[in-house]
Amino acid sequence: MSRLQAGRRHSVRFSLNGKPCTGEAEPRLLLTDFLRHQLAATGTHVGCEHGVCGACTVSIDGKPARACLTLAVQIDGCELRTVESIAPSPDRLGILQSAFKRNHALQCGFCTAGILMSLDCFLRAHPRPDEESIRDLLCGHLCRCTGYTPIVRAAIEAAAELVDHGKEKTDA
Amino acid sequence: MKAAAFDYVRAEHLDEALDVLGREGSDARIIAGGQSLMAMLNMRLAKPRTLIDIMRLPELARIESKGGTITIGAGVRQASLQEWPELGRDLQLAALALPWTGHAQTRSRGTVCGSIAHADPSAELPLVLQALAGEVHLRSAKRRRRVAANDFFVGMMATTRADEEMIEAVSFPAVHKRSAFREVARRHGDFAIVACAAVATANGVRLAVGGVADVPTARDFPDLDGSALDDALNGFAYSLDARDDVHATARYRRDLVRMIGRDLMREVLQ
The missing domain is CATH 3.30.465.10 (Uridine Diphospho-n-acetylenolpyruvylglucosamine Reductase; domain 3)
Structure with missing residues (x-):
């Protein structure tokens, strides 16, 4: 049993976007604040801080999760992925991001990081989704700019492209 | 919206969790997935001195x-x-x-x-x-x-x-009889304004309602029809002491209980 005392910082070791990472966190520190303030990973946005809006969604051990409903100390030993992992390099957009851009699936962009992470987790598990399942997934996110339709379109386009992309890789 | 300070205990055996809970009582809270508790902590509706994480205990999973x-x-x-x-x-x-x-x-x-x-x-x-x-x-x-x-x-x-x-x-x-569930909420996945669950029983239907009374409430109904069913559902809807709040009026909640209740009972009795 380990007891991490209040008011003190404790070491947290985990993997962030495929690389080993160590940080220090008080027990009460939220994963959102840990990422943004301690690790300067500001791609993850902070919206409602009670799990409703979805802006802070990240991937923990391959599953989508609200970073605002997770303590930094809870991710010790976990594999964490954030929106920073989506692009292949800092000057190129990933397949999902390009589809979002083409389809105007974002305007202010505040909700986008969370939606990309939800879709990224979902499309890995469901490579050929229908519109209904994407809409069902998106009910865990609030977007006040787009009306969701362009996001659904972008997700379906990206899914098809990811399947083709996967095929190319296997054929090569 | 930041939680008040607390100690965080990562239990490796169930006994450890029970031991801490036994010593600290209401000052300690169990945290599992945290999807309800973390929101309460962030809003400081709960201010435990100790959180006991039980998610590393394989025997509980x-x-x-x-x-x-x-x-x-x-x-x-x-x-x-x-x-x-x-x-x-x-x-x-x-x-x-x-x-x-x-x-x-x-x-x-x-x-x-x-x-x-x-x-x-x-x-x-x-x-x-x-x-x-x-x-x-x-x-x-x-x-x-x-x-x-x-x-x-x-x-x-x-x-x-x-x-x-x-x-x-x-x-x-394990229940192998017909079951039905329906809910009305502002957005799919939000807390229900009214949620109803129905299960066929040996001589009728058990109907349970959430979102109206302070606790989820179930009642067993015989196989009724027509106005007898309407009266029974109306009596049930009124017995739940619905209240007005920002999401819906008491009257709307009673309406939902009567309408969804009727639909679900038909569905499981087909």
């Missing part, structure tokens, strides 16, 4: 099906139950209600027992437990006891769990 009873441990996430292969056959009502329980992004972390421990009157899993007359398995360092769903929920977010007890598991009888 089990779903067991034995002798017609399905027992779900305190570490079983809602998404894991949703993926359980026997769910559609043995716990059809849970299979119908889980897609309405939060969102995919919260079911991936939130646990079945955690939602029941939180006892929100409009939550789906407490409603399913009540509809199926399931049991809550409580455990402290000194004793174990089982409490029927109907005795467990005593008020809005209030249960008969003692301060030194934790929910070790919940159990449901």
Whole structure:
């Protein structure tokens, strides 16, 4: 049993976007604040801080999760992925991001990081989704700019492209 | 919106968790998936001195099906139950209600027992437990006891769990009779304005309603029809003491109970 005392910082070791990472966190520190303030990973946005809006969604051990409903100390030993992992390099957009851009699936962009992470987790598990399942997934996110339709379109386009992309890789 | 300070205990054995809970009582809280508790902490509606994390205990992460009873441990996430292969056959009502329980992004972390421990009157899993007359398995360092769903929920977010007890598991009888579930909420996945669950019984239907009274409430109805059914549902709707709030009026809630109740009873009695 380990007891991490209040008011003190404790070491947290985990993997962030495929690389080993160590940080220090008080027990009460939220994963959102840990990422943004301690690790300067500001791609993850902070919206409602009670799990409703979805802006802070990240991937923990391959599953989508609200970073605002997770303590930094809870991710010790976990594999964490954030929106920073989506692009292949800092000057190129990933397949999902390009589809979002083409389809105007974002305007202010505040909700986008969370939606990309939800879709990224979902499309890995469901490579050929229908519109209904994407809409069902998106009910865990609030977007006040787009009306969701362009996001659904972008997700379906990206899914098809990811399947083709996967095929190319296997054929090569 | 930041939680007040607390110690964080990562239990490696169940005894450790029970020991800390026994010593610190109401100052300590169990955290499993955290999908209800973390919001309460962030809003400082709960200010425990100690959080005890039980998610590293493999013995709690089990779903067991034995002798017609399905027992779900305190570490079983809602998404894991949703993926359980026997769910559609043995716990059809849970299979119908889980897609309405939060969102995919919260079911991936939130646990079945955690939602029941939180006892929100409009939550789906407490409603399913009540509809199926399931049991809550409580455990402290000194004793174990089982409490029927109907005795467990005593008020809005209030249960008969003692301060030194934790929910070790919940159990449901396997039900192979027809079940139905429906909910009205502002957005799919939000807390229900009214949620109804119906299960066929030997001589009628058991109908359970969430979101209206302070606790999920079930009533057994004989196989009724026409105005007798309307009267029975109307009596049930009024007995729930609905209140007006920002989401809906009491009258609208009663309307939903009558309408959804009627639809579901028809559905399971077909």
